[in-house]
Amino acid sequence: MAYLDISRVGISFTRAGRTSEVLREVDLGVAKGEYVSIIGHSGCGKSTLLNIVAGLLRVSTGAVLLDGREVNSPGPDRAVVFQNHSLLPWLTVRENVALAVDKVFAGRKSSGERRDWIDANLKLVNMTHAADKRPSEISGGMKQRVGIARALAMEPKVLLLDEPFGALDALTRAHLQDQVMEIHARLGNTMIMITHDVDEAVLLSDRIVMMTNGPSATIGEVLEVPLPRPRRRLDLMEDPVYAHARAAVIEFLYARHALPAIAA
Amino acid sequence: MSTTAIKSPIASTRERSDVVRAPIGPIVVKRLRAVAAELVPPIVVLVLLLIVWQILCSRPGAGLPPPTRVIDETWDLIVHPFYDNGGTDKGLFWHISASLQRVALGYSIAAVVGIALGTLVGQSTWAMRGLDPIFQVLRTVPPLAWLPLALAAFRDGQPSAIFVIFITSVWPIIINTAVGIRNIPQDYRNVSAVIRLNGFEFFWKIMIPSAAPYIFTGLRIGIGLSWLAIVAAEMLIGGVGIGFFIWDAWNSSKISEIILALIYVGVIGFILDKLVAMLANVVTRGTSVQ
Numbered sequence: 001m002a003y004l005d006i007s008r009v010g011i012s013f014t015r016a017g018r019t020s021e022v023l024r025e026v027d028l029g030v031a032k033g034e035y036v037s038i039i040g041h042s043g044c045g046k047s048t049l050l051n052i053v054a055g056l057l058r059v060s061t062g063a064v065l066l067d068g069r070e071v072n073s074p075g076p077d078r079a080v081v082f083q084n085h086s087l088l089p090w091l092t093v094r095e096n097v098a099l100a101v102d103k104v105f106a107g108r109k110s111s112g113e114r115r116d117w118i119d120a121n122l123k124l125v126n127m128t129h130a131a132d133k134r135p136s137e138i139s140g141g142m143k144q145r146v147g148i149a150r151a152l153a154m155e156p157k158v159l160l161l162d163e164p165f166g167a168l169d170a171l172t173r174a175h176l177q178d179q180v181m182e183i184h185a186r187l188g189n190t191m192i193m194i195t196h197d198v199d200e201a202v203l204l205s206d207r208i209v210m211m212t213n214g215p216s217a218t219i220g221e222v223l224e225v226p227l228p229r230p231r232r233r234l235d236l237m238e239d240p241v242y243a244h245a246r247a248a249v250i251e252f253l254y255a256r257h258a259l260p261a262i263a264a
Numbered sequence: 265m266s267t268t269a270i271k272s273p274i275a276s277t278r279e280r281s282d283v284v285r286a287p288i289g290p291i292v293v294k295r296l297r298a299v300a301a302e303l304v305p306p307i308v309v310l311v312l313l314l315i316v317w318q319i320l321c322s323r324p325g326a327g328l329p330p331p332t333r334v335i336d337e338t339w340d341l342i343v344h345p346f347y348d349n350g351g352t353d354k355g356l357f358w359h360i361s362a363s364l365q366r367v368a369l370g371y372s373i374a375a376v377v378g379i380a381l382g383t384l385v386g387q388s389t390w391a392m393r394g395l396d397p398i399f400q401v402l403r404t405v406p407p408l409a410w411l412p413l414a415l416a417a418f419r420d421g422q423p424s425a426i427f428v429i430f431i432t433s434v435w436p437i438i439i440n441t442a443v444g445i446r447n448i449p450q451d452y453r454n455v456s457a458v459i460r461l462n463g464f465e466f467f468w469k470i471m472i473p474s475a476a477p478y479i480f481t482g483l484r485i486g487i488g489l490s491w492l493a494i495v496a497a498e499m500l501i502g503g504v505g506i507g508f509f510i511w512d513a514w515n516s517s518k519i520s521e522i523i524l525a526l527i528y529v530g531v532i533g534f535i536l537d538k539l540v541a542m543l544a545n546v547v548t549r550g551t552s553v554q
Contacts, residue, residue: 056454074457086451090473090548099469100459154459 001065002029003190004158008062009052011045022048024216026062028209030158033188037201039249040211041259046194047083049211050162053192054080066157076104079151081161085143087135087150094131097121097150104154121153122146124183141172145179152183161193165200173197174233177204185230198253202245203233210252213259220257223248329520337520352504352512356528362504363494364532366422370429371490378434378486379479382441383471392442403435407493411500421501425494432493433486437479444478445471473548480544487540491533 006028012021022045030036038046051057053064055074064071066078079100087096097118105114122128125145130138135146144164151159164180165173181204184191195201201208205225212220225245227236236242314331321330329337345357385392385399410431414424452474456466472479498507506529513521 054454054458056457074454074460076459078458080454080458082451082454084451086449086455088452088455088470088473090476103459103461103465 001068003032003034003067004030004053004192005065006030006049006053006062007065009049009059009064010061011048011052011057012060021216022214023052024218026218028219028222030190030192032190035184035191035193035204035206036209037193037195037205037207038209038211039195039198039201039253040217041213041253041257042196044211044214045217046211047162050080050160050192050194053158054078054160056080076100076154077157079154079156079159081144081147081151081159081164083163083166085135085140085147087143087146089135092132092134093127093138093146094118094122096135096146097153100150101153117153121149124152125149125179139172141168141176144168144176148180148183152187152189156189158190158192161191163194163196166196173200178233180204181229181231198246198249201249202227202242203231203236208245208249210249210257212257221252223252329523334520334523337518338524341521341524352502352508354504356506356509356525359504359506359509359525360528360532363498363506366425366498366505367429367487367490367494367536370426370494371433371487373426374430374432374434374437374486374490375483377430378437378482379441379472381434382438382479382482383445383467383475385438386442386445386475387471399435399438403439405431407432407489408496408500411497415501421503425497425501425505428493428497429490433490436485436489437482440478440482440485441475444475447478448474476548477544480540480548484537484540484544487536488533491529491536495529 006026009026010021010024012019014020026049028036038049040046048057052059053066053071055071055078058072071078087093088099091099098114101114101118101121105117109117119128119131122131125148127142127145127149130142135143138146144167148161148164161180165176168176177200180191183189184204193201193204202225208223208225209219210221210223211217223245225241227239227241227245318330318332320326321328335342341356345355347355348358381395385395407428410428411424414427415421418424418427448471452470456470461469494505495507495510498505499511502508502511506525510522510525510529513519513525
């Protein structure tokens with residue numbers, strides 16, 4: 001069995017007496033240390049799938065197993081990097097990370113160890129210099145780095161990234177993608193990332209999971225990206241493997257599973 | 265080459281010291297100008313109002329005394345705020361401090377109860393559906409309408425006055441707290457779910473700070489209302505207090521004393537409002553609306 005096993009997961013929401021099925025029969029196994037991206041058009045339920053793995057939503061059918069145990073509530077072993085950073089604006093950068101560290105490691109680490117651990121994680125994302133600033137005083141890219149530090153500091157079994165770079169400009173995004181790749185290489189985390197950026201998916205992932213359009217969305221295809229690591233974006237520009245993977249994803253999204261004209 | 269290299273730092277130092285020294289004068293002038301821009305308009309308007317008041321009330325047969333006579337007649341009260349002849353014959357300081365004590369007690373209870381109830385109503389849909397209609401009706405009851413009921417229940421003026429303060433200021437605190445709690449972004453709830461904060465930690469670390477700007481809006485409206493209510497309540501219950509002082513002065517036809525008391529009431533209400541605003545600013549670290 002895979003490290004993270006998403007098995008025949010389906011979810012429906014009932015609103016005002018009308019039930020709509022968002023996901024049906026989603027089957028996916030993720031190996032330890034693997035980087036998996038989930039890509040699909042808006043409204044295909046990819047964020048819903050991530051929230052199920054996070055435990056923020058309960059499945060209607062099927063189950064999610066992490067390391068052999070069923071997931072049915074949120075927890076720090078499945079830390080989430082939220083799309084809009086979700087830092088608490090009244091806390092400093094350090095306090096935001098500390099809130100998670102102090103809670104997750106209460107009783108397991110002494111206060112000194114926890115402080116060192118907070119520092120280490122801020123250093124990992126190069127945010128030591130702004131540790132005492134508030135979220136309103138730092139840029140969007142910096143906020144997202146703190147969000148990543150907060151999630152990594154929980155030592156999650158799986159790191160869940162919900163369109164982590166979606167709200168950033170292209171240059172900042174590239175910079176952060178490189179940092180995430182470096183962290184993944186160094187720590188070997190298992191990562192699941194939601195994205196709708198084809199290049200981002202190909203550059204970062206070991207496998208790309210492509211979702212069909214909703215309602216009742218499911219996994220349409222899974223693409224292996226057999227590029228060696230470490231990957232450098234400049235070298236990949238001309239790489240035939242990269243180009244082929246990119247073309248396959250684009251073909252899936254825009255030829256076979258294009259959004260109907262009304263929805264787009 | 266070498267000479268220029270040695271010379272240039274000296275030149276730059278001299279330049280820098282000039283730069284530092286030169287603007288001290290202009291900076292002071294600028295500050296003074298900024299302060300003057302704040303202070304001059306209200307002073308001018310105040311002086312104009314006093315002049316108009318003086319002219320209007322100096323005519324024979326005027327109902328109210330002009331400012332000069334107010335100062336003349338209340339001079340003893342102004343310079344001796346601390347005298348105490350026993351009973352209710354005390355200086356204005358004692359009256360005001362008695363009123364402030366009642367407000368402090370009633371308002372503190374209102375703050376605690378208001379934030380607690382507001383949290384409940386904001387957090388639980390069931391509590392909101394059950395309590396909100398009742399709150400909406402009760403909050404429109406005028407403060408003084410509660411007084412007879414309070415007197416009947418407590419059989420004493422002091423707790424009744426405190427109850428009136430409480431019941432007047434609690435509604436805006438409840439309603440604003442509830443709105444603040446309801447507006448906590450789902451993201452913050454998700455974050456606390458992922459790190460598994462318990463209910464108590466969620467309340468102190470997420471709910472209260474997140475809703476603080478709303479809570480302080482309620483607290484600020486509440487302090488204004490309670491100061492409004494205390495004067496009216498004290499007129500009816502008697503004893504030491506600024507409200508009773510005004511009523512007593514009216515009964516002895518000392519109009520100048522009423523005017524002096526009104527000025528004190530206004531200034532203290534203003535200070536109370538600013539104090540809560542300052543507290544809000546400190547607690548919410550500048551994110552609350554001024």
